[in-house]
Amino acid sequence: MVVINIILYSLFAILVGLIFMGIGRKVSARMHLRYGPPFYQSILDIFKLMSRKSFTHNFVMDLGMVMALAGLLGTMLYVPIAGHSAFISNSNIIVIMYLMAIGSLGMAMAVTASGNPNATIGISRALTMMLGYEIPFFIIVLGLIISNNSSSISVIAASQAGSIWNWNIWHMPLGYIAMEITLQAMMGEKPFDAMIAPAEVASGPMVELSGKYLGLGLLTHAVSIFVETGLMVNFFFGGGSNPIDFVIKQLGIYLIAVIFDNIFPRYKIEQAVKFLWIFPTGIAVVQLLLLAF
């Protein structure tokens, strides 16, 4: 039963993530005054990529891509969706933070195995960026944990149940602002997209991926969008009363990110890290101090 649950949840997350990506592309296109592809375009892309013949260099690439998707799926399963979960767990935040790293590690491994310097540079940037955004992200999370005396997302989400005014966004607005900036970096959107920077490193990690590898990569990205926006909903928007509510909130958050993505230029990697360590971190620290004392 649990296994079937897990499969269904995974498919749901993938689907939602892909549709979000499609919507995001449409929104971007409209902002660019283009027509844009249909919202289900990403799903079509996946089918196309998965069915094509693809190139590999060694087994590490296969292993890495599988690991990346598995890691993100595992993470997703720990995120409660409007109180529902594939299985009974405490949905511990720290677990989620570390599980997400499997995805990064798998992806990094797969693309560095190709030996392409662009890919490796991209990975080096991605990891640097990761160190950049983990700090503000964790400080925000810490504030939530301290105020709820629990590291369970379910508890945090449940504490905001009831009225809309119970949402953490009102209780800790500074934390929300910091989280919004951090989320931009977590999703790799501008101004924090130095790692994929198509103009400099030819989309970085993706440069050597083809066919199903790129497909798996897109799936990973889709799930990661679901996880990251899902975390945001659980943290600041009450977690949603039902899955539909939850997904709508997620979409809203994602669209904000897409809009920012379209209006900002790109930071250099060290500028990005500096920015992340000064502004969101500073705001989050203020928030944390307000909560702790």
Add this chain to the structure above:
Amino acid sequence: MNIMLMLLVVPLITAFLTMAILKHQKTVWTIFLAVSGYLSYALFTMYGKWDLSWSIELGFKMFGKNVVLSLINSPLGWFFAFFASLTTLLIAMFSIAYNDEKHDSKTAPIWLLLIFSNIGIFFAKDWLMFFIMWEAMSTTAYFIIAHGKEISAKAAKFYLSISLIGTSTLLLGIILVSRLSQTFDIGVSIDSLVKLFSTNYSAALLYIGLFITTFLIKSAIFPFYMWPSKAYAESPDDFTPFLSTVMSKYGVYGLILFILPILAKSDLPMFGKISQPAYMLAVLGAITSVLATILAIFQTDMKKLFAYSSVANVGYIVMGLATMSVVGIQGALFHSVNHMIFKTAIFLSLAAVIYRTGERDMHKLGGLVYKMPLTFLVYLLAIISAAGIPPLSGFTSKWLIVQALMAQKMLFVVVAMIFASTGAFMYLLRCLASVFLGQLPDKYKDIKEAPLLMAIPMTILMLLTLAIGVIPGIITKPIDAVLTGMGYNVEPSSWTTVHTALAKSDLNLTYLFYVFMVACVISLIMYLISGKQEKIDQIDNYTAGENPLEWDTTPDRFNFAYGFYQPFKQMFNPMLDLISFERWMSSFGRIVERASSALSLLYTRSEGAILMLYIGIAILIIGGMM
């Protein structure tokens, strides 16, 4: 014969025995393996028998009584000793294969002496025994690190000078404390120090400060974080894992043995939820982890990189201890074992790489996954564990420590911990990418996988880290005994779940493993149902089919490995220059050398001999008049 005594005697006797037959290297190392096997077995049988002890009276009087040296089997000592000897056993197996004609370090006898002192430290009941073994350990380690190589001797000198400072402070501390309690017994000295804390706070702080300094030095905690990068890097490759995993735990053991009970029992000024000295300790641990992580990220030598990584990991352990809570100590002890396992695996796989290639600089390697897939796999799982990624063992302990820190509201310490463990991804992946992935240089076209005797311990370690990650009870059950022995009230821990002090935050790791496996299966299915792939050469793709040899270059030149985190490094350069304790240390060393030369010159010229004589007389006269 008393089994405690046997634990000491067996390595000692074999040490002298192997000294006599040092030329037959394989035999010597096999004996070494047998001894570590015996020790592991003997220690295994000793579990639960907490009344074993041994003592000897020496004809030497202190405090009016004859001095007694004694050993006792305590849960805490057993815990460290057992896992240390298990690690040694695995390293020993590796060493048999490693020490061939070319890599012969001839250190087995000294290493046996080190193991002898290792047992002594963990089971010492009185301070004298502890000190004797401690100093024996420091000195023997010097000879192993130096192992008859000039460049290593330089690094070992650095280790030695810091280590001797540690033994000096330890000696001073022991003498002060034993004067206070009029005996060398460790248990009694804890009580008398607790008493001293209530009467004379600053004196007591000085006393434990001396001990803490020693322990921090041995565990390479800030401000003594810099010696491992030299000592670990230059020691024999098969000894580095022992140095990094077992020897860095002596300080941790000392802290748990002596400092924690005192801090727990004394009435101290508080800072938030915990006492100020404990908080200081936590801050030191935090600084260590952050600093060592940053430094590790910028290393190009892989042994140096993991030396700093070890330092950072011991920093986590100290943070866990400093929480003074059950979960924190549990996490710290757990992480000690984990660190032994995964860092041994890492260093052994690197040793296998060095064994085959003879190269330590990461950027000169690359693509070894083609030639040494098993080594790569061991390394991969070990770094996943080291990065604290579930479902491997490293995650559990890090998670426990983070939980404990959050429960004690040590906010900035826990941020430092997260910083360090995120930074860990950076350096772990750097080594992975530079050594095992990327383009294989031409000169390594013909190297082979590590020999079988090396592969076996590496594989065992790999399986161990997985097993412990899935079933944490393997470690948490003995930790229960340790915590009970320390006087904490603990419920028996379960095989699968780890508990924390925060509400609704317990974690079932076996479940986590299953979930992850199902996720793996899903993604594997997706991989399998999609289209076929074709295997092509690396350069075929990104050079668009051109052969780099036609442009007078080789493909491995395209490896992006040397300045891996260059932009990041530029951010930190000013800070690194500022806090270079290493430079301070060496400039201090130069001052001593100059003073030494000046004094030596004074004696060589000896023109002022008569003048000095008169000065001496003046000192005597003035001294008499004062």
Add this chain to the structure above:
Amino acid sequence: MNSVLFLIVIPLLGAFLALFGKKANRIVAILITAFTEIFSIMIYLSDKLPVSVAIGGWQAPYGINFVLTPLSVGFIVLINLAAIISLFIIRGEKEYQFYSTYLVLLAAANGIVLTGDIFNFYIFSELTTFAITALIAYPRNRRSTGAAIKYLILASTASSFLLIGIGVVYKTLGTLNIADIASKIDLLNPLTLELIIVLILTGIFVELELFPFNMWVPKAYFAGTASVNVMLHGMLGTAGAYIIARILLTMFAVNGSGMLVNANIANAIIVIAMLTIFVSEIAAFNEKKLKKVLAFSSMGQMGLIIFGFMIGNEQALTGAFYMVVANFLAKIILFVLTGEFIAMTGSDNWEDMKGIGRKHPVAGVSFVIGSLSLMGVPFFAGFWGKLAVIQGAMSGNSFMITGIVIILITAVVEGVYFLKISHTFFLKKEDEKEFNAKARIHSIVIAAALAVIVLAIGVHPGLIENNVNRATNEILNSTSNYVDVVFPGRY
């Protein structure tokens, strides 16, 4: 017990005979030294101690007397042991001058320890000065001549202070007998007492190798051959340690405490000891000449020993005596091996001595054991001495506490240079050349045997516990013990 005179007379006789001997000199010298060694051991083990022997039948304080206590005979045993070892490691010396002066040195060193008369003490110490100067100068080259004359001038200047001091003692107390002086020392007024102490200490501190008085030490050790080094260290240095116990802690002691009568001077001596330790260890740190390193280390150990003696409580005295024994044994190992190593490599510089430990592992390991004992590492004899001295100093005044800190700091420096040097022997030899000379097996055997003793004492300090306790108890009640021997019933 008049036969105790043999300890001095027979070597002197031998010294005279050696002038006529040719090839047999070495044998004769060894026989004589063996005799004195066995004879002193027999005295030590006999139950007649302590005893005072009046020479020529004149009773003290009018006649000259020898005082044999467990302490003094124990030191005689050590001195003669060093003497016999120094003879065994002789390499090139064949001429009669060497053996003659050596035997004079032996007689004088025995005399210093045995005599109960301060003027005789002066004479014997002058005699050792001459003898050791001659022995240092023996190689007759530039280096040894320079060192010898510098030592002679310094020692003569210092000994003139000793003579003045003796004169003042006689003027004020009317006696030259050490026991007599010791029992009357309380009668002196403080200023005179200080004058006497300063004058006499100046005389003996030069031989004790204490800091501002010791400019001669590295030069002398460096100029002397290995066997002369063993004599300098094992005979003169050990006699020096006895002098501290006898002159400072008996003659000038507060009755029944083992403390110097003038506390201020005691503090000044502690300062001097601390300076010695500090200066010598720092100076040795960057020294490249192995013999000089050992010379500096000798100075440092002497500072430690005198520091232990000046603390004056039982713990520290025990430690000081352990240290005397440990330093005696360990440093002889090092000097013996250094001689071999220098002969093998043809260089004074320890950096050139790579590969010796690989060729002669026993020698290398013995050197390591000697160094570790000097560093005060556990399992070696030096540790117990250091531990007890530090423990004893803890109950002392602030000077002594400072001393502990200095000892611990210098222990770091000492450890670094000793282990650095020890490890050098195990490095790979750079060139494939053979060594200049072969190491002599008997030297290595001597070193190894001493190393085993060092190890044995380190593992089981009870081995010499009785002997040390005898000495400690004697010093603790030094005045009454000593005076009682010479003048039964005065206390």
Add this chain to the structure above:
Amino acid sequence: MTMSNIFLISSTSLIFIGLFGVLTRKNIVKILLSLNIIETGINLLLVAFGYKEGGKVPILTSSDSINHLGNMVDPVPQALVLTSIVIGLGTTAFALGLTIRYYKTHGTLNIEANDEEEVTAHE
């Protein structure tokens, strides 16, 4: 000013002159001369310690002398002085002998010729 004071003053000044000489002279022969001056001073001092105003020779010339023991000069310092003179002589002779060798090996009598350690090693 009594005789004994004159002795004391002159002997201490001799000693200090000698000490100054040892400290400041560079020539070995001059240093040895200074040492001899010190010795002379000490000998004078020792004799002065035993000096008694109007004392007699401490020799029992007749049975009557027993009654005048208190009037005799102390004989012990004189014995000391004799010994000390002998030792001084020995020192001087030995030191001069060494000085000759010093001159041969160093080519100078300057005590500050300090390059002597540069010669090759001997065991």
